[in-house]
Amino acid sequence: MGFPKHKTAAAVAVLNDHNKLLLVKGYVRGWEFPGGYVEIGEPIEKAAVREVKEESGIEVEITKFCGVYQDLKSSTFVYLFTAKAVGGKLRDSSETLASGFFSVEEALQKVTWKNHNERILRCLNEEEHPFLISF
Template identity: 35%
Template sequence: MAIIPSYPKHIVSVFAYLTNSKDEVLLVKTHWRSDTWELPGGQVEEGESLSEAVSRELLEETGIVIRPVGITGVYYNVTKSLLSVGFYAEYVGGKLRIQPKEIKEGSFIRLDESNIDQYITRPHMKSRTLDAMRQKCFVPYEAWDTNPYSLLTRLDC
């Protein structure tokens, strides 16, 4: 009898830290987590790079076009087997218009360490946001196509 190997199954999600010209941070409230504000993002789709996913999710949820600049952190939820990757992003275009099916509310908010608890009530969302706020240099990120080898995206300091 052949043994069939078991492979880990993880959900991968992305989120973005985006500020406007007034240094306000884009935050959203979702319908299923309406007790807290959070950085916008969502799940990576099959065949999609992380940078493509974060750009798509921001556009879908907020109507804003971004350019991912670098990774601010990598987080793992053991309970849900959920790997989350945070991106620092630059504004490219668009106006804030929330996607009402998923997003209850969205706004650019003047956020700092002294008032973060007023907005972000879940500790794991707070730590991700603080990591992004404090980031001075980004973790390198690459996306590759390997048949043939072709670098699709590279982000670093």
């Protein structure tokens, strides 16, 4: 019997000085938080910062760990953080079609993938931290 294989990812709710939320538009899921898989030997919070920079050009400082989503079917854990934008310049990347800062209301309209609207609301509601959601 082998050891279980799990995937670990990090996603970040980034707010700028105008309290707008950073979203990136991917090729498959459309608009969502920036994020991606944690590399072997990489701390989760460093992966979160790296993924935001790679996907949007924005440099961030993690402000809080929010919680974890566990996808039981794909055996994936997604760690969610909040962060503040501290530098960089918005740009597209090889992983994204577009990126931008949006009001929470605009972000909720743009995000259409499964439970990602729920993620926005949970990350922005500190009373729910930390959370563990399995589905």
